[in-house]
Amino acid sequence: MNFEEHAGKSVLSRAGVSVPQGRLCASAQEAEAAARAIGPVVVKAQVPTGKRGKSGGVKLAATPEAAAASAQAILGMEIGGFPVARVLVEEQAAIAREFYAAVLNDPASRSPLVLFSTEGGMDIEEVAATRPESLRRMAVDIRKGFGPADARRLLLGLDLGEAAVPVAAMLVDLYRVYRQHDAELLEINPLALLADGRVVPLDCKLTVDDAALYRQTDIAELGAKEPLSALEERGRALDLKYIELEGNVGVLANGAGLTMTTMDVVSHAGGRPSNFLEIGGEAYTKGTEALDLVLSNPGVKSLVVNFCGAFARTDVMAGGVIQAWKTLNPTIPVFFSIHGTGEDEAVRMVREELGIEPYDRMEDAISAAVEAAR
Amino acid sequence: MIVRKSDRVLVQGITGKQGTFWTEQMQAYGTTVVGGVNPKKAGQSHCGVPIFATAKEAMANGGFDVSVMFIPPAAAKAAAIDAIEAGAKTVVCLTEHIPSHDVMEMHAAAAEHGTRIIGPNTAGIVTPGEGFVGIMPAFNPRVFQPGRVGVISRSGSLGTLVCLNLVRGGHGQSAFLGIGGDPMIGTTTKDALAALIDDPGTDAIALVGEIGGSMEEEAAELVAKTDKPVVSFIAGRASPPGKKMGHAGAIVTGDRGSYASKRGALERAGAVVVDVPGDLPAALDALMAEAAKRSGAQRLAD
Structure with missing residues (x-):
């Protein structure tokens, strides 16, 4: 689950990390009122994606009137496919320097990774490529944690002067929030050193592990809602992984790997899949x-049912499909390929109850479905 | 990493519906199951083997080599660490959707105790004719036959399809190594490939990859060094970027983890990457014939 900047900063603030004063606004009037209370402000589009600055989604406003005009301009923009419905109106900071800080899950070391760079505001891949000497990284033993001594060791030798102390404290705080909230990524870019010596997060990108949301209920309501189509919402309500696509060959398979492969073969045969949907794991009864x-x-012109049962029993899955087929009585053609656990029974059921002969090779079933959809 | 009949297997969560079903399947296939774990039923027996309160207790009373977990996500960390601290050589973690911070704790504990974790989110490992651990249809003779091709797959369902295609094309398997669909798994494609390269029972390798991460690219380094033929299929070519395709590990961001990157790396290393899984057996036949010719020529030269 992704958190927009304002939501990420709320999480930080609740955890005791100080963030700039700001208000979330949905209209030019609200932005004007916020700026009147705060003073000179930055008006920032709230969307769960990067590149806001380059898209014109971040504007400085010295007066309440300017804040209203900026909000007017930004609200209703579309950034990275997301319509901007809200802006964060935040106090302008007296920035002395900008840094980069992040804590993330690192698949290579299978451990948390703390990153820090004295070069803030840039894309971190760009920093790694152009200013590698400014970038420090430390893989953390998750059972020991990341404390002040670790932070000092990470920062050793960087030209930070007196800022080294508050930066180290901030890194320890960020690691604590990352752990407390099952984050996959907590990235602060830029992390600002202010003229008065304080170190504050100017932006915040937070992604929380979906698998851990059951124990992150206190912050889950702050997360950004995924932009789902009506069908995808229905899938989610059924606890099914359904992704709507633009083609006309419906795909029903079990397991992520087999479903991706079925889509690949549809595409290889010259067709286009109308969905991703897998009913593997515990979902095989659905x-x-x-x-x-x-x-x-509505785009579906033909259907491929491709089962390769390991844990998922093909006889149970085929039974569900047959029942739905008889109830819905669709007019489009369907092409089966069924193998693995329970295949003899599943093939017999499809043959006897639907009068359809499953294909032995999935490639043949899919070619037939692609042909039928033309 | 390749399961043998001599491996003593402990089933954590043996008394549940799936634990029971798959324990019976493993036993019927020939796997040496020595016990199960369920703290509420310790002292009883199930599927003809004793139930222990913990893996540590199982280790103290007869011992085991491999633990397989039929455990829900929220309890998985504790169960895995119990098996690791008990001294398991290998933990086969079938569980999907374990919180990633828990997974990292499991990996840290495994590294400390020298335990190999296979998974999380694996369908398990099969040695046809000898035994299996997990939830693969080892007992289906159209999918698994004893033979000399080693198979590596992140996915159980796709692994099943590939094994089916191999058997249809006349190739049995020396081992099936399901490594799991999670982004942080204990045994990588490269680790599994190294095991198959070292295995004297394996003549050729079918490497089944997926978009996301960089495991196939890393495994390509070993492909370049081995004489054993490697054929490959990579799933996810037609998947839209930026979307999680079921497996948490199967997501493409930018060029990282892309189909083109993986296919390119494997082909440069000498593997033959096919467009559809049905083409794997023919690709394998061609490579194995070439390898046989090479070794024949080598013998003549010697």
């Missing part, structure tokens, strides 16, 4: 709901 969902996409 064949009926899943088929209903696939067929609800």
Whole structure:
């Protein structure tokens, strides 16, 4: 789950990390009132994506009137596919220097990684490529944690002067918030050293592990809602992983790997899949709901049902599909390929109850479905 | 990493519906299951083996080599660390959706105790004709036959399809190594490939990859060094970027983890990457014939 800047800063603030004073506003009037209370401000588009500055989504405003005009200009923009519905109106900081700081899950070391650079405001890949000497990284033993001594060691030799102390404290704080909230990524870019010596996060990018949301209920309501289509919302309500696509060949398979492969073969055969939907794992009993969902996409002209049962029993999945097929009585053609756990029973059921002969090779079932969709 | 009949297997969560079903399948196939864990039923027996309160207790009473976890996500960390601290050589972690911070704690504990974690989110490992650990249809003779091709797959369902294609093309397997669909797994594609390269029972390797991460690119370094033929299929070519395709590990951001990057790295290292899984057996036949010719020529030269 992604958190927009204002939500990420709320999480930081609740955890005792001081952030600039700011207000979330949904209109020019609200922005004007906020600026009247705060003083000179920055008006920033709130969307769960980067590159806001380059898209004109961040503007300085010295007066309440200017803040209203900036908010007017930014609200309703579209940045990275996201319509801007709200802006963060935040106090202008007297910035002395800008740094970069992040804590993230590192697949290579299978541990948390703390990153810091004296070069802030740039993309971190760009910093790594152009100013590698400014970038420090430390893999953390997750059972020991990351304390002040670790932070000092990370920063050793960097030209930070007196800022080294508050920067080290900030890194320890960021690691604490990352751990406390099951973050996959907590990135502060820029992390600003102010003229008065304080170190504050000017931006905040937070991603929390979806698998841990069950124990992050106190912050989950702050997270950005994923932009889902109506069908995708329905899939989510059923606890099915459904992604709507633009093609016309419906895909129903079990397991992420097999479903991706089915889409690949549809594409290789010259067709386009109308969805990603897998009913692997515990979801294999939801064949009926899943088929209903696939067929609800108005673009579907033919359907591939491709099962390779390991944990997921193909007889149970086929039973669900057959039941849905009989209830919905669709007019589009369907092409089966069924192998693995429970295949004999599943093939017999499809043959006897639907009068359809499953294909032995999935490539053949898919070619037939692509042909039928033309 | 390759499961043998001599490996003593402990089933954590043996008394649940899936634990029971798959324990029976493993036993029927020939896997040496020596016990199970369920703290509430310790002292009883299930599927003909004793139930222990913890993996540590199981280790103290007869011992085990491999633990397999039929454990829900919220309890997975504690169960894995119990098995690791008990001294398990290998922990096969089937569980999907374990919080990633818990997974990192499991990996840290495993590194300290020298335990190999396979997974999380793996469908398990199979040695046809000898045994299996996990939730793969080892017992289906159209999918698994004893043979000389080693198979590596992140995905259980796609691994099943690939094994089916191999058997259809006349190739049995020396081992199936399911490594898991999570982004932070204990045994990588490269680790699994190294095991198959070292295995005297393996003549050729089918490497099944997926978009996301950089494991296939890293494994390509070993592909370049081995004489064993390597064929590969990479899933996810048609997946839209930026979307999680079921597996948390299968996401493309920028060029990192892309299909083109993986296919390019493997092909430069000498692997044959096919467009559809059905083409794997023919690609394998061609490479193995070439390798046989080479070694024949080598013998003549010697």
